[in-house]
Amino acid sequence: MFRSIFTRLMVTYFVIIVVTIVILSLLLSTFFMDYAFSTKARELIREAQELNPYIEMYSMGLIDQRSLYSYFKIIDRFLNTTIWVSDGLGYIWIAYSPSKEDQERWQEQKLTEQEFIQILKGNIITKTGRFGGRFNTPVLTVGVPLRINNRIRGAIFLHSPVEGIRRTLYDIYRNIWWAAFISAGLSVVLLYWMSRRISNPLIQMNEISREFAQGNFKRRVKVVTRDEIGQLAVNFNAMADSLEKLEDMRRSFVANVSHELRSPLTSIMGYIQGVLDNTIKPEDREKCLSISLSEAQRLSKLIDELLDLTQIESGQFPLNLSVFDVNEQIRRSLISQEERINQKGIEVQVDFQDEHCWVEADADRIQQVIINLLDNAIKYNRENGKLIIKTWKHRDKAYVKIQDQGPGIPKEDIVHIWERFYQVDKSRSGKDRGRGLGLSIVKKIIEQHEQNIWVNSRLGEGTAFIFSLKAAKRPDRTSR
DSSP states (O other): OOOSHHHHHHHHHHHHHHHHHHHHHHHHHHHHHHHHHHHHHHHHHHHHHHHHHHHHHHHTTSSOHHHHHHHHHHHHHHHOOEEEEEETTSBEEEEEOSSHHHHHHHTTOBOOHHHHHHHHTTOOEEEEEOTTTTSSSOEEEEEEEEEETTEEEEEEEEEEEHHHHHHHHHHHHHHHHHHHHHHHHHHHHHHHHHHHHHHHHHHHHHHHHHHHHTTOOOOOOOOOOSSHHHHHHHHHHHHHHHHHHHHHHHHHHHHHHHHHHHHHHHHHHHHHHHHHTTOSOHHHHHHHHHHHHHHHHHHHHHHHHHHHHHHHHHTOOOOOEEEEEHHHHHHHHHHHTHHHHHHTTOEEEEEESSSOOEEEEEHHHHHHHHHHHHHHHHHHSOTTOEEEEEEEEETTEEEEEEEOOSSOOOHHHHTTTTSTTOOSOTTOOGGGSOOSOHHHHHHHHHHHTTOOEEEEEETTTEEEEEEEEEEOOOOOGGGO
C-alpha cells in the first residue's frame, strides 16, 4: 500500500490539507459562534441600559404603560426579546412578551435570589439556557441593574431566543464548509500537479538507472525546475555523462590492452615456437630471444602499472616517507634514459636552483613520477629537440618542472589527460603509443602526498609538467 512516491506524496499532502481545513473550519465556526453570542449580548445590554430612563419615568408616573410598551415593541422588533422588570425583592413588576399569555403568566412571579442577587450588587449578568425552566427553548439572557434616583431598585432582564442566533450562524457555517469543500477540491488538483512535478523526475531517474544497470548510458533526465529536485536531475545527468565517458574509455582501454597484450604475446610465442621447431637459424636465436625478452618486459610494465593504479585507488598504497635529494633522483633517472635520449638526439638542459634539493616524500613513488614524466617527454619530443628540467624552492615547497618540445596537447584534451585510459594521440601504435595509465598514476601519487601537479601546453611548442613536494632540511649525517 502507498508504494509509489507519487501516491505517498498525494496522500500525505491531502491528509495535511484536509486536517488543516477541518481545524480552520472548526476554529472559524467556534469564533463566529462566540462572536455572534457576544455581539447579541452587548446589544441586549445596551438596549437594557437605554430602557432604564423610560422605566424610571414610568415608575414616577411621567409616562403611562402604553408609552413604555411602545419602546418595548421597538426593541422586540429588532432583537426579538422578552423583557422583564423586577423590583428589589425579585417580583416581576413589568413583563413584556409578543405572547400575551406569557406576559400575563410571568407578571407577579418571584425570581429566586440566585437569579437577581448579583444584579442588585451592581453587576451585569449574561446567561444561556432556559432560565430556571421558565422558557421552553434556550434563550440568551442579560440582566442589568435598574437605577431609580441613582439607587438600584431592581433589575432589567432581556431574553432573546438562541434559535434565532443559531439560524444566522447556520448560514455562516454553510458558507464556511462550502468554502472548505471547494478548497479541498482545488487542493487535490494542485496536489496532483505538484506531486507529479516532484515525482516524475524521480520516477524517470529510477527508470534510467535500471537502463544504466544494463549498460545503456544514453538517456538523460529532463530538468524542469531549479530546486533541489532540479539540482538532483542535473547531478544525475552529470553522473550519466561521466559513466558514459568512463564506459567509452573502458571499452577503448580493453581494446588497447587486448592489442598491447596480443602483440607481444604473439611475437614471444612465434619466436619460441620457431626456436623449438628449429625453423630459426642458430645464429638468429639470440636475437629472437632478446626480442622476446623485450616484449615480456613490456608486458610486465603494463601489468605493474595496472596493479599500481588499483592499489592507489583502493587505498592500499602506504607511503614510506623519508628525506632525500630529488636532484640526485633526476640525475639517476636521466642516466637510465640516456640511450633513448641519444637515439632522438635530444638536448637536455638541467637548471637546478641549488646543488641539492631536499624533500620529504616517498622516494620510490617520486622516482616513479619522474620516470613517467621523463618517458612522456622523450616519447613525444621531436627529433633533436630540447628536454628542460628545473627544480627550485619557494617557502615550504619544492618544485620540479619537466618540459619537452613536442607537438603539445590540445586544450580540449588537457582536462582529460589525468583520466584513466585516456590517450591524447590515438593514431600512434606500437611502442610509441602509451597505455593511458602513466599520468593517472602520477597524479594519484602526487595527490597522495597532498601536493599538486600542473600542466602547461601549447600546440607546436611543447608541454611542461610541474609538481610540488614538501621541502625539507638536509638530514644530519648521523641520521642517514
